[in-house]
Amino acid sequence: MFYKFYMIALIFVGFQLNTSTQPFTNMAQPKKVYVKNVQEFNAAVKKAVPGDSIVLKNGVWDHADLFVNVKGTKEAPITIKAETNGSVIFTGNSGISLSGSxxxxxxxxxxxxxxxLKSVISFKKNDQEFASNSRVTNCTISYYNPTDLSLTTHWVDLWGKNNRVDHNNFTGKLNHGTTLVVWLKGDEHTENNHQIDHNYFGERPDLGVNGGETIRIGTSTNSMKSSKSIVENNTFEHCNGEIEIISNKSGDNIYRNNLFLESEGTLTLRHGNNALVENNVFLGNNKPKTGGIRVINEGHIIRNNFLVSLAGNGFRGPIVIMNGVPNSPLNRYNQVKNVTIVNNTLINCEAMEFGAGKDEERTLPPMNVLFANNLISNTTGKDILKVVDDIKGIRFEGNIVDSEAQVDANYFTKATIDWTLLKVFPMPTASNSILKDVRKIKESPEFDITNAKRNIYVAGAFNLDNKYYPEAMTMITGPSWKPDIKAPKMAVSSAIIDVEPGTNNIGKAIKNAAPESILKLKSGIYYEDKTSKLTKNITIQGSKDGKTIIKSPETMESPLNYFFRINEGVKFTIENVTLDGENSTPVKYAFVSPEEQMGSKYNLFVNHCKIKNFTNKEGGGSVFKAYVGTKADTISIKNTTIENSYRGLNLSYEKTGLGSYNAEVIILYNSVFKNIEEFAVNYVKTIDPLSSNNPEQLLVDHCVFSKVSNYEKGGIIKTKNIYTVVITNSVFENSYNLKYPVSLSGFSNVIKNCLIYDSGTLKLSGGAKDLNILYKNPKWEDKDTFTPSEKSDLLKKNNNIERIGLLETR
Structure with a gap:
């Protein structure tokens, strides 16, 4: 393996610029009616007969909500068109609803x-009137978003049957809601045979929450119904709305000849069965979070795909096979069964992941899966595969790996492949006899990814000595006219936003705030009855008098899951606020990480706060929870009291054995943990720290832990395999039933200059150290504020530190 592999994206950037559409259907045109406003349009629609064309005059059509209820014929459709392509501009509250045929x-x-409006273009007027055998083509929707980006809208809603959306440009959707949705609610919309082809799907920034898909076919409720939709010959560039670029949620769909360029997510077979995924190209150019194909459910065939330089991992890996849930409801994860993954080529990607998502709920590993005749090359030496659960249900056959990486010989055959370059893309030459030494199976494709006949059957997506690009890289997508799309200048909210006490005022302010805004809260109670997702950097500042309180209303019938979710890439700072979980239905968490397997880092900074009464034990409530597959850069708790709660900071759900952990750095400084039933901190890494160079750290300084984890086998600070743990100048008291308040293991673990009173003794192993530990009564002057008396040893010089316990600056 002597080639040097380069990736370029600029080759493909011009796809949406050099665009042309296929000829439109030949049609009889008995009359052509020109209209210049909505009133004239409505009149023309009422009189339209098969073969008519209604032509909208060039210009700006503002707040034009058009309803088209007509019936053409196959030989003579009714056309609604612009006088000049691209010169009829819809703005404001405009949209088109189609019904008829x-x-x-x-x-x-x-x-x-x-x-x-719910959708910009809808193939339905109402539940009884919808469109079939109809087409939207040669159009553009760009940056067409509501002022309130928290509103959920779609750009295209497909209903009915036998409809086509082709040669369009969809760029710049910023608000909640999928760009294009295929609906299956009702028999009139199943087995619909919709065709979505030759469209250019452009920039879609990370929404930070679910609902940012570019295409969704079906819903979990209707996922067992057959759609038979075809998504082919489309370009998806920088479609980063969420982890699911395409979300398959129905049966019998086809995804082929699509190009995914630097898009942060995957083609996800989320629900529904029997999808065919073939001849697609995924080019990541080593951009973070770029992924390939994620597999859930049954009966899929995934073949002849080309995946290059994808830098996503976890759920965003190049090929991900998920674990399932026993007796899974429709909206969770059905077990992967009877799936064939064959003749794909992967080059310089991050590791595939099989058995992904294994946890206490997803316990069913893949079953009756064939992974065969795939070609994988990796010049970086990175892992080829991460196995998360038992994969005895996956049969490996004929898979060839060209890499310095270590591989399991039961799964892969290592070989040095001879490559030649097709421009910048490596292609295997005819001299690679090992690629011919594979068995053709029932599901093996008769043609390669370039649609050339496989006269000699070989592993991978390409024939040997291939000299042609896949169709996904040569097709022309988008409208025939060239839309000069420029992102509009967004109105920026004030950097400082005053928020009044009331119900859900914080949540509303967060949704409407610009990035880096500071929300100024006054003295008073802020009732939050909805969870808030932080999708941009936000600071919340309460009143310095300590009388700013956030809690949930007593009227809630079910508990609020959390107050704040910090999403990927976000820094959230909260200061001078009391977060109170008390309720007849207690709030489960004060803060949570991004959703599981959202691996990009985030930051949480808590300062001068009081966090109390998070007592919900259902499913293990806590003040903070990190979900599996997430990682914080820094979690910092300073000058803060956490009290009367079930658990403190819970970062203990990583159990894959792959070296996973949930935070690079945790800082606890000058803070109190008081009356916590279980742990103050539970911080876990899944392998021995000496096998990794990861710099994960827990730093505890000048803190007080009072009556925390007060039972024999508990632990105040629980760590496992964390490389660096440093605990200094802190007090552990009144956990009188506890045997070991702190257990440390490893040469970089140390506890020093601390006081332990009526809370057991330390447990040290593996070179961990303790220095200057006092087992004495702290002698408080004020037990509520943990102020030491003049006679307390906490005030004496210990190891040249002025005091142990809280600092006066708190």
Whole structure:
């Protein structure tokens, strides 16, 4: 393996610029009616007959909500079109609803609008009137978003049957809601045979929460129904809305010849069975979070795909096979069964992950899966595969690996492959006899990814000595006219936002705030009845008099899951606030990490706060919870009291054995943990720390732990395999039933200059050290504020430190 592999994205950036559409259906045109406003349009629609064209005059159509209820025929459809392609501009609260049959909509541009309609283009007027055998083509929707980005809207809603959306440009969706949705609610919309092809799907920034898919076919409720939709020959560039670029939630769909370029997510077979995924190209250019194909459910065939330089891992890996849930409800994870993954080529990608998502709920490993005749090359020496659970249900056959990485000979055959370059893409030459030494199986494709006949059957997506690009890299997508799309200048909210006490005022302010905003809270009670997801850097500052309180209303019938979720890439700072979980239905968590397997780092900074009464034990409530597959850069708790709660900081759910952990650095400084039933901190890494160079750290300084984990086998600070743990100048008291308040193991673990009173003794192993530990009564002057008396040893010089316990600056 002597080639040097380069990736370039600029080759593909111009796809949406050099665009042309296929010829439109030949149609009879008995009359062509020109209209210049909505009133004239409505009148023309009422009189339209098969073969008519209604032509909208060029110009800006503001707040134009058009309803098209007509019936054309296959030979003579009714056309609604622009006078000049791209010169009819819809703005404001504009949209088009189609119902009837054989309708063609073409040439429009929805541009920089502010619509709050449910969808911009809908193939339905109401539940009884929808469109079939109709088409939207040669249009553009760009940056057409409501002013309130928290509103959920779609750009295209597909209903009915036999509809087509083709040669369009969809760029710049910023708000909640999927860009294009296929609906299956009702028999009139199942086995719909919709076709979505030759579209350019452009920039979609990370939404930070679910609901940012570019395409979704079905819903979990209707996922066992057959859709038979075809998604082919589309370009997805920088579609980063969420982890699911395409979300398959129905049966019998086909995804082929699509190009995914630097898009942060995966083609996800989320629900539904029997999908065919073939001849797609995924180019990541080593951009973080770029992924490939994620597999859930049954009966899928995944073949002839080309995946290159994908830097996503976990759920965003190049090929991910998930674990399932026993007796899974429709909205969870059905077991992967009877799936074939064959003849794919992966080059310089992060590791595939099989048995992904294994946890206490997802316990069913893949079953009856064939992973065969795939070609994997990796010049970086990184892992090829991470095995998370038992994969005896996956049969490996004929998979060839060209890499310095260590591989399991039961799964892969290592070989040095001879490559030649097709421009910048390595192609295996005819001299690779080992690639021919594989068994052709029932599901093996008759053609390679370039649609060339496989006269000699070989492993991987390409024939040997291939000289042609896959169709996904040569196709023309988007409208025939060139939309000059520019991101509009967004109105920026004030950097400082005053928020009044009341119900859900904080949540509303967070949704509407610009990045880096500071929310100023006054004295008073802020009732939050909805969870808040932080998708941008935000600071919340309460009143310095300590009278700013956040809690949930007593009227809630079920507990609020959390107050704040900090999503990927976000820094959240909260100061001078009391977070109170007390309720007849107690709030489960004060803070939570991003959703599971969202691996990009985030930050949480808590300062001068009081966090109390998070007593919900259902499912293990805590003040903070880190979900599996997430990682904080820093979690910092300073000058803060955490009291009367079930658990403190819980970062203990990583159990994969793959060296996973949930935070690089945890800082506890000048803070109190008081009356905590279980642990103050539970921080776990899944392998021995000496086998890794990861710098994970827990730093505890000038803290007090009073009546925490007060039972024999408990632990105040619980760590496992954490490389660096340093505990200094802190007090552990009144956990009188506890045997070991702190257990440390490893040469970089140390506890020094601390006082332990009526709380057991230390447990040290593996070179961990203790220095200057006092087993004495702290002698408080004020037990509520943990102020030491003049006679307390806490005030004496210990190891040249002025005092143990809380600092006066708190």
């Amino acid at each position: 054989y309708i063609i909509v073409e040439g429009f541009w929805f541009k920089d609008g502010g619509t709050d």
